[in-house]
Amino acid sequence: MSSTDGRVVVVTGGTRGIGLGLAREFLARDARVVICGRSTEAVDKALAELGSDRASGLATDVTDRAAVQALWDHAVATFGRVDVWVNNAGLSAPRGPLHTVPVDDVHSVVEVNVIGALNGSAVASHGMAAQAGGGWIWNMEGFGSRGEHQPGMAVYGASKRAVQYLTEALVKQTKDTDVRVGFLSPGIVATDLLVGDYTDDPDGFEKVKKVFNILGDRVETVTPWLAEQVLGAHKHGTRVAWLTKGKAMRRFMTAGFNKRDIFASEDA
Template identity: 55%
Template sequence: MKTVVITGSTRGIGRGLAENFLASGCRVVISARSQEKVDEAVKELRAVHGEAAVTGIACDITSEQDLAGLWAFASATGPVDIWINNAGMSIVRKSLWEQSADDLRNIVDTNLTGLLLACKVALAGMLDQGHGQIWNMEGFGSTGQTNAGMAAYGATKRALNYLTASLQKEVKGTAVQVNTLSPGIVVTDLLVGDYDFSSAEWQKTRKILNILGDTVETVTPFLVRGILGAHKSGTRVAWLTGRKAFWRFLTAGFNKRDLFAGYDSQPA
């Protein structure tokens, strides 16, 4: 039974990954900043998968002490086989000069500094135990995409790929692997929170997202299968490939779907 640690896993993609790892027979350790949210998620998951299969602990990834505590908690009963750096944040889409300094510091502290610290802790633990896989979660900007209003978020995700490539060189010759997950465009609160639903820009963006986007329930089973089937450092598991995106646009006229209908009915 493999032990899997997922940061930021009480909701969204992280929660979907946890559910699919559990369904595959893995032991899962979930985490989030709030212990209350962790306890609630653990209770819900145990009701389906059993008490022994899932545990959880609060962890703020900007704190090295919290991350060390997460590693100690997860490894107390055996080695950590898979560590997924999923936790992250976004800020409202607007031009850089309109962003607050606090928001810019927070997104860098979480998406980049937090990632560095998480990799530091997980790598040290895995090298000590003699094996393990680290998976870093790509996002918009990771492979060079640019868009207005996404300067800060995209910069942190571009840095993620540089870090991942560098760490792959650092672990060369060991039994530790550093890999990449690319979920594509997944409808989560993190994605939806970036947009003003009353704006004309949103109506244009919505059409594109309905072509290229998918739900957590669609994407996460694919990602988990890819992770469990990976055996070498440098593996990239990607849901939305260029070929798939091309086919989506080609057949868009025949596939009328609205991934955001549920959000329209929510109060402002």
Template identity: 55%
Template structure:
């Protein structure tokens, strides 16, 4: 089966993807900024799926050298890399641009945009050498031109990733390397909830929408993994929350009472 690298895979969507690739018999390289957290997840999955199926190495995606070391580690451990998923991402508190901490602005751009570019560069070089491979870049709010107050910086990074994908798909035409898009929709994670003051009126309002359109990691990631493994051409988009699904969710919201945030109190 295939070997997969997933950035930001010590928790949330990334960890869910890793678990479901392992369930499908794939070999997975876990990575995150903390080696201790990486080791913890590797130990957990090794106990479930076997130590021969999983490995891990800490990596800051804003560092080209660390990304290259991650690729080299995967090849040394599993001989090849078939799928590289750029999942690592951060967000900022929802407030106007001029109120954001300048250091935080640099940090989100370094992770959400520069990190994806640098990781894609490393993966492209390696995949061209081995003459096969897929890069999957993660969509988020702003990828489809949606805008919202307080989301200026995050949305701009995700809109840029859409351009990056389309441009790389043209650059790689005629090669054995594919660039595709992963769109998980609204998934309940620390990243999502962390943007809000959960005692605020704004949270109460947006929580209603999330309970209609959102889903858990356990629901979304098995479906995404099956879609990725079934893909064999560049330019593919695997999307969980389609327009049709969103329409049905809104139309039936009155009959399906959901509370994805019950553990928040």
């Protein structure tokens, strides 16, 4: 476990799932952490779970640039600076043909996943450029980021493809500065976001569950490695990916020998 010298890390969407897992792992590596969520109640609950005086949080609507700026200001007022900013906040839409996805869901996904990442990147890049030593911005990849296609994933996939372009643009924009940018890819993780995609399609979930159990992992398996890689990164434009093509291939080859259920209750 590496020391971070008390680096300050902001994790948007840090009240549950991968975001909360990352916050926990950053704290375990001596970082000071600021999380945000959509409500004060969610933030307070997450902070209680983290149970650290090196953690703080603020209810933040990431689709509102002023609110994201307030999150940056809160982090600086609390811990003095921001060294790492992780744009993790994200939503998914119900799976299905595009015309069947409710318009409100389309707007929510695009606003949180794309506008949220744009706001976080803009605020963080501006703030880091003005502070000594700069800092790191990490944008969270997801299905569609690298051109993957699957029926029923038009809205979410398009949003993540947009985030990929944004991150590539940021890498070029911040070249030869103290602001560094990276791609963060957690792979398939058993979270409410993943399971929620199939709320109205339990039969569909049963069909893909076998593949998820081969390729997927739990939050507590993935986030320690991701946090370690983020804090140890040096190369501008680096991509931290948990599920590589090689790892996926090995898992398929050994699937008959390794029975896994990433969705099973930990108490089972």
